[in-house]
Amino acid sequence: MVTPWLAPVVWEGTFNPNLLDSIYKLKNIRIAATVFAVGKYTIFLKNFLETAEQHFFVGFQVHVYVFTDRPLDVPQVKMSAGRQLTVRSVPNSQRWQEISARRMELIQKLIEDNLHSYADYIFCLDVDSQFHGRWGTESLGGLVGVIHPGYYRDDRSRFPYERRPESRAYVAPGEGDFYYCGGAFGGTLEEVHLLTKTCHTNFIDDAKEGIEAAWQEESHLNRYMWINKPSKVLSPEYLWQDFKPRNPEVHLVRFSGVIKNYAAIRPNV
Template sequence: MFDPNLFDQKHIQSQSSVALTVFAVGKYLDVYLGNFITSAEKHFMLGLQVTYYVFTDQADKVPIIELGPRRSLKVIQEFKGRFGSEALGDSVALVHAWYYKLPKDKFTYDRNPKSKAYMETGDYYYHAAIFGGLCDNVKDLADYCFLGIMEDKLNNVEALWHDESHLNKYFWLHKPSRLVSPEYCWDPVINEKRDINVTRLIWAPKHYDKLRTR
């Protein structure tokens, strides 16, 4: 039906990257996750850069699996409090937990004029962990980031924070209708909560030394 090598070489030359998302909660983590990742390492998008995003309520139980080159696994622990309809809007962006109290000159926008994500200034620094809105608006955002990343690749450029840099550029040009507080994706490493009284979704510890390969 098709020549797999032809497709593989095309995407390897284009430096395509792939994200695979899996939800592993409760008993499903124990029963399925290890086999799922192990089988993906044997069969899924071999030769390409792959990131597994594991959403779980038991981050400490995620199995340590040796991954191949250019493949990594990121654990995202799930919800701790109400995450409701107050977060809905036509175009939704999340204010980054590490930057919402900092002055604008401390925001880590991409400062390389050769990148499509280049920004001199902006309103906020947004976290790419959460965004949303109406279907057409989310598609516009995804298309904008994809085209920017592809154009950067053609020019041998990579934005500082990858897709997040392009997302920040998009929201600078197309203002979101709803800003979501950092409490909707809080990093517990920040010892002082400042004015954050409720945490609704939290970052999981990033054990890159165990979960990420070169």
């Protein structure tokens, strides 16, 4: 399955994992993953990190970057050889929208701080989630988006894009390819640097004019990926939601958002 611009759409059964792994083993690739756990969201880290050990790029060099305001709450999770974790301190915030959106700026800075010495590819993931199945070399590409599980069966007119033309995240009626997740995206350092920098700048410029896009950085990411088509698109297998029963076309849930009580864990409602 491919998009109209000939990017693969990755579903179970469309690739040979062993063949792909053998190709990328020769290249000695290094993968970075970012995950933010600010305020009470540190409770999600243990399960996220433990399941990543079981399913995320097993057998490859992986460097997980945890961004948190509570470094003492980062659990000790045993990591296999070739895998490591770095904790980066970030300030807290009283608004979840700001915590979520600020990720773009902090990922941009991480890449600028010489990440090239440590990684070739990067994936940026929500912490309130867990791995259930393989997420590996089949997901690699220049710019990689994940189709949101809540909208993949819908017509684009139903996608929750930002619809106010004043916003830099605006997507006009009739435009847009997929509705992509804010909770998982990635690609090469160069592509993700450009994405995060653009989304961050547009978010700030919107804020100066008193406008916040409907789904914060997710809206900006969707605008970005409409203009700059991803070179690989991951199916909703790569970010399902635990509260949703598995649809028949989804043979394998690889990664999913856990069920959470928003009121209990977010700083604001």
